[in-house]
Amino acid sequence: MDKKRANGRYYTCGNPFQLEPFQTWAEELNLERHTVLEPFAGTKSLPRLIDSAQLRCGNWALFDIEPGATGIVQRDTLSDFPKGFNVCITNPPWLARNSATRRGLPFPEAAGYNDLYKYALEQCLAHCEWVAAIIPEAFIRSGLFLQRLRDFISLVPRTQYGTKQERKRKEMSYMFEDTEHPVGLALFSPYVTSDVRVWRNNRFLGRLSELRTHLPLPSCNRSIVFNEPRGSLGLIAIDNTFSASIRFCPPAELAGYPVRSQCRSITRIGVPWRVNIELLNARLATIREKTHDVFFTAFKGLRRDGHYRRRLDWALARAIVDMEHLQLEMNME
Numbered sequence: 001m002d003k004k005r006a007n008g009r010y011y012t013c014g015n016p017f018q019l020e021p022f023q024t025w026a027e028e029l030n031l032e033r034h035t036v037l038e039p040f041a042g043t044k045s046l047p048r049l050i051d052s053a054q055l056r057c058g059n060w061a062l063f064d065i066e067p068g069a070t071g072i073v074q075r076d077t078l079s080d081f082p083k084g085f086n087v088c089i090t091n092p093p094w095l096a097r098n099s100a101t102r103r104g105l106p107f108p109e110a111a112g113y114n115d116l117y118k119y120a121l122e123q124c125l126a127h128c129e130w131v132a133a134i135i136p137e138a139f140i141r142s143g144l145f146l147q148r149l150r151d152f153i154s155l156v157p158r159t160q161y162g163t164k165q166e167r168k169r170k171e172m173s174y175m176f177e178d179t180e181h182p183v184g185l186a187l188f189s190p191y192v193t194s195d196v197r198v199w200r201n202n203r204f205l206g207r208l209s210e211l212r213t214h215l216p217l218p219s220c221n222r223s224i225v226f227n228e229p230r231g232s233l234g235l236i237a238i239d240n241t242f243s244a245s246i247r248f249c250p251p252a253e254l255a256g257y258p259v260r261s262q263c264r265s266i267t268r269i270g271v272p273w274r275v276n277i278e279l280l281n282a283r284l285a286t287i288r289e290k291t292h293d294v295f296f297t298a299f300k301g302l303r304r305d306g307h308y309r310r311r312l313d314w315a316l317a318r319a320i321v322d323m324e325h326l327q328l329e330m331n332m333e
C-alpha cells in the first residue's frame with residue numbers, strides 16, 4: 001500500500017471526458033491534430049477513456065516512473081519532464097506532504113507545496129499550453145494556477161444510494177478504484193483567462209468571481225473562540241450522510257460531546273455577544289445555496305441526496321458569526 005501511496009497511484013475509472021466542458025475544450029484546441037502527453041500514465045486509463053468518449057487525438061506520448069502497461073516509457077517525469085508537447089491530459093500523483101512525512105516517504109520539499117499533485121501540475125503548466133488534469137476537488141479552493149484555468153468541473157458520481165444494485169453502480173462510477181476522494185477536472189488554456197467557469201458534472205454553477213461574491217467578508221475577530229468548552233454557540237460543522245445538515249445550534253444540544261482543542265467537526269464557540277442562531281442558520285443556508293458549496297471542503301463519500309458531504313471550516317464559520325454581529329451593531333446605531 002505504501003508503495004502505491006509513494007507514487008500517488010490511484011487509477012482513474014469514471015469517464016469525465018464525456019462531459020460537455022471537456023468536449024468543448026477538446027474541440028477548441030483541435031485534439032485530433034495533437035500528440036497528447038500523459039506524463040503519469042499508470043495503466044493507460046486516460047487514453048482508453050478518451051477513446052470511449054468518442055474523442056480522437058493524433059497520438060499519445062506516455063510516461064510513468066513505474067509503467068503499468070506496454071507502450072509507456074519509463075521515466076521520472078517529476079524531475080525530468082518531457083518537452084515539446086502542447087497538450088497534456090493527465091491524472092498526476094497525489095500525495096499530501098504530511099502523509100509522506102508520517103510514512104517516511106520522499107517528497108519534493110523545495111517546491112513548497114503541501115501536495116505532490118500541485119508540483120506535478122506546475123510542471124505540466126510550465127511545459128504545455130493546454131492542460132487537462134484530474135486532481136482533488138479541493139484544488140478550486142487553493143487559489144493556485146488560476147491565471148490559465150478556464151473551467152473547473154467538480155466530478156460527482158451520478159448514481160445515488162438505493163437498492164444494493166444501485167449502490168454497486170454508484171461504487172463503479174467513482175473516479176478511482178481504491179479511493180472515494182472527491183475529484184475535479186481542471187481545464188487550462190494557453191491564455192490568461194478572465195474568470196473560471198465552475199461546473200458540477202454538466203451543470204454550470206457560475207463563474208468563480210461571481211460565486212465568491214456570496215461569501216461574507218473574511219473576519220479576523222479573535223473574540224470569537226472555537227473549541228471553547230463553555231462557548232455559548234454550538235456548531236455541527238459537517239454534513240451527515242443524508243443531506244446538507246451543517247448548522248449552528250444551542251450548546252445544550254451538544255451536552256454529550258467533549259469539546260477537544262483540535263476538533264473540526266462538532267464543537268462549541270465562545271461568542272461575546274448574544275447570538276441569533278436562526279439568523280446564522282439562514283445565512284449559512286443562503287451561502288450554501290448561492291455558492292453551490294464550492295468553498296466548502298468535500299469529504300470522501302456521497303450523501304444520500306447524491307452530493308458530497310461538506311465541512312464548514314473555522315474561517316468561514318467565523319465570518320458568518322461576525323457578519324451577524326456587524327449587522328446587529330449597525331441596527332443599534
Ligand SMILES: C[S@@+](CC[C@H](N)C(=O)[O-])C[C@H]1O[C@@H](n2cnc3c(N)ncnc32)[C@H](O)[C@@H]1O
Pocket residue numbers: 006007008009010011012039040041042043044045046063064065066075076077078079090091092093094
Ligand atoms: C494517480 S496515478 C494516475 C495514473 C493514470 N494517469 C490514471 O489516471 O489512471 C499517478 C501515476 O503517477 C506515477 N508517478 C508517480 N511519481 C512519478 C514520477 N516521479 N514520474 C513519473 N510518474 C510518476 C505513478 O506511478 C502512477 O502511475
